[in-house]
Amino acid sequence: MSGPSTYEPKTGFTRWLDSRLPIVRLGWDSFVDYPTPRNLNYWYTFGGILTVCLMIQIITGIVLAMHYVPHIDYAFASVQRIDRDVNFGWLIRSIHAVGASMFFLAVYMHIFRGMYYGSYKAPREILWILGVVIYLLMMAAAFLGYVLPWGQMSFWGAMVITNLFGALPLIGEPVTQWLWGGFSVGNETLNRFFSLHYLIPFLIAGVVGLHIWALHVPGNNNPTGISVKTKADTLPFHPYYTVKDGFAIVVFLIIFAGFVFYAPEVLGHADNYIEADPLVTPAMIVPEWYLLPFYAILRAVPDKLGGVILMFAAIGVLFILPWLDTSKVRSMRYRPMARWFFGFFVVACLGLGWAGAELPDTMVPGLGALGVDFLLFGRVLTVYYFAYFLVILPLLGFVEKPSPRPASIEESVLNGDKPAKAGAAPAAQPAE
Amino acid sequence: MTDENTPEGGGETRRDFIHIAAASMAAIGGAAVIWPFIDQMNPAADTLALGTTDIALGELEEGQEVTIMFRSMPHFVRLRSASEVEDAANVQVSSLPDRLARNRNLDDNAPATDDNRSALTAEIADGVEISDDLRRSLLVTSASCTHLGCVPTEGAGEFGAWFCPCHGSHYDTSGRIRRGPAPENLPIPPMTFISATTLRLG
Structure with missing residues (x-):
């Protein structure tokens, strides 16, 4: 989509079609000849993996809706019937349930990748914001879907989640009753x-379309964070990245299948x-594992409304991340301080997930002697979570001295990611 | 050639007015159409009609508690022992996290004394005779934790009455929040004694 189209219809039919609906041209320019930085690593394959996840959820979901009954008297039994009586129902429901977890696993990899390589920075702010919108829609879809089997955890x-809205002053009760x-x-x-759970995946698909559109205007970021300057910096998407993505998708699907066939319930709760x-x-x-960090943030605040506000703020802060990071260097590969703070941030997110899974007044293993329970643990990590966005990233841009960057993507590939030889690299490269 | 209906005349024209009026009507119409699609999600007439629930008190023994559904929400009905009433009555209202009675039978700003929480506040239908002791020992409260709606567990927690397993709120034998994240006392529904052994909620 960026740059002039290189598509040339070869047959009479494709020429006829191209002048009426240039859909083959769109596909060619987007997924065949699309110029892609030549140094993308495997962290960049999660976009393709996520597309596969969305397709799997939509296809298995449509099938499940043919057998599921959205009524409180029948829902639980209909899910049991899918598991026990419907032909291959056990398999399709397992794929759908495990698929939700795999979807979140992949999206967290994708988000952390974007945060490490500075993919949210200009000119990709809209691309990033659309990604956060997709993430929000995913959480809504996952929550709504989890209610449908009508087990104890569902109910x-x-x-608990609908009552969060009851914390709103004045409109709390009308809003919860409306929900x-x-x-x-x-x-x-x-x-x-059930109705909304069926709707949201299609909204996600729509926003994914915008996300890819917004990606193809500036083109991919890459591990160096340096913009594409010449054709030598890029490779055509096909076959180079179709094959790389394809390999990653196959590995991902093997892990996926491992859960489906050998541990379909390991990520769920027996109470359901x-x-x-x-x-x-x-x-x-x-909640399910992928929402635990936010649950820990909710519980970290002793006030009901305060906890709800902070939990939503934890997601809301992602929207303004492009403007909170003041560094002119995109990739943390060349940011000696930021990469450490980022490492701690990932650990903090995992720790918050752990805190969310435990009772607040349980002692943290190994820290019990110091009187650290999971409530305090969660509070400390919550402080770091917000400090990373609101204090550390804004300040680092001013105090951090970035390490030398290669002059181009091509050079970084040919020199094995070593910085440019003395004199070859321009001193400062704005927004790179 | 200019006349007042063409832009060449400058300023506002009849056509500008028509454009603005038409666009405004379209916006108002659009907004009006949205309302039915929002309001359809509010409780329907048959849901609202589930107005009252009668509780037979004759089956309750002292110290016993039952959980009943009223307006599709679980509610506790507890015939408290004398010592439970005494414990609750001895608490200073000023020491409570929530000092309001949260009783639909009283004013919004009634204080959270035990008398203001018990069935002493229930209306009594004409001709019904019922002892003060029975009314004082009877407690009917919502069973939805005011934090996030879980049902607290009976006989647990530090105050001998209810403990919410979800996020650790402790309630006393008057259904008042004493410790934990819940912001308010368990609310008390509208109550009427329609006979000596029947309490009507709603």
């Missing part, structure tokens, strides 16, 4: 959650095989 998860369609989570709620009971809350309710 009480729905109860429920009643005075509590009930049949109306299940029905609408008890049918929803509005009178009994399970002894411990926790």
Whole structure:
């Protein structure tokens, strides 16, 4: 999409089609001849992997909807029937359930990749923001989908999450009743959650289209963070990256299949095989693993509204990340201080996930002697999470001295990622 | 050749007015069409009609608690023992995290004394006779934790009444929040004694 099209229709039919609907030209320019930086590593394959994840979820989801009954009296039994009686239902539901976890695994890799290589920086701010929108939609879809089997975790998860909106002053109660369609989570709620769960993947597909469009205007970022300058910096997308992405997708699908066939329930909760009971809350309710860090942030605040605000702020801050990072250097490969803070940030996210999975007053293993329970642990990591975005990244741009960068992508490839020889590199390269 | 209906005349024209008026009507119409699509998600008429629930008190023994559904929300009905009432009554309201009674039978700013929380505040239908002791020992509260809606566990927590397993809120024998993240006391629904042994919620 960037630069003039190189597509030349070869047959009479494609010439006829090209002058009426240039769809083959669009595909050619986007996925065949599209100039791609020649130094992309395997961290750059998660975009393709995520596209596959979305397709898997949509296809398995459409099939499951043929057998699922969105009614509180039948939902739980219909899911059991899919598992036990529907031909290959056990397989298709496993793929869909495991697929949600694999989707989030891939999206977290993709997001961390973008944060490390500075892919959110100019001119890719819109690309980044669209990505955060997709991430938000994914969380909504995952939450709504988790309610559908109508087990105990489904029901009480729905109860807790919808009650978050009850923390809003004045409009809290009307908003929660509007979400429920009643005075509590009930049949109306299940029905609408099913409808919206079916809708959101198609919204995601639409935003993915915009995401790819916004990617193809400036082109891919790359591990050096240096912009493409000449044709020698790039390779055509096909066959170089179709094959690289394809290999990564195959490896990913092997891991995926490992979960589906050997550990389909390992990421779920046994309590969800008890049918929803509005009178009994399970002894411990926790969200799915991919939402645990936000759950820990919610619990880190002793005030109900404050916790809800901070949890949403943890996602909201991602939207303004392009303007919080003040460094002129994109890739942290050349940012000796930022890469350490980023490493701690990844550890903090994992630690928050751990804190979210444990009871707040349990002692952290190894730190119990110091009186550190998971509540304090979660609070410290929450502070670091926000400090990374709001203090560290804004200040680093002023205090950090970036290491020398290669003059071009081509040179970085030919020199094995060593910085340019003395005198060859321009002293400062704005926005690179 | 200029007349007042062409832009060459300068300033506002009849056509500008038509454009603005048409666009405004389209915007208002569009906004009006959105409302039914938002409001359809609010509780429907049949849901709202689930107005009242009657509780038979004759089956309750002292110290016993049952959980019932009222307006599709679980509620605790507890016939408290004398010592539980005494424990609750001895608490200073000023020491409570939430000092309001949260009782639909009282004003919004009634203080959270135990008398203001118990069925002493229930209306009594004409001709019904019921003892103060029974009314004082009867407690009916919502069973949805005011934090995020879980059902607290009976007989657990530091105050001998309810403990919410989700995020660790402790409630006392008056259903008042004492410790933990929940911001408010468990709310009390509108109550009426319609006979000596029947309490109507709603």
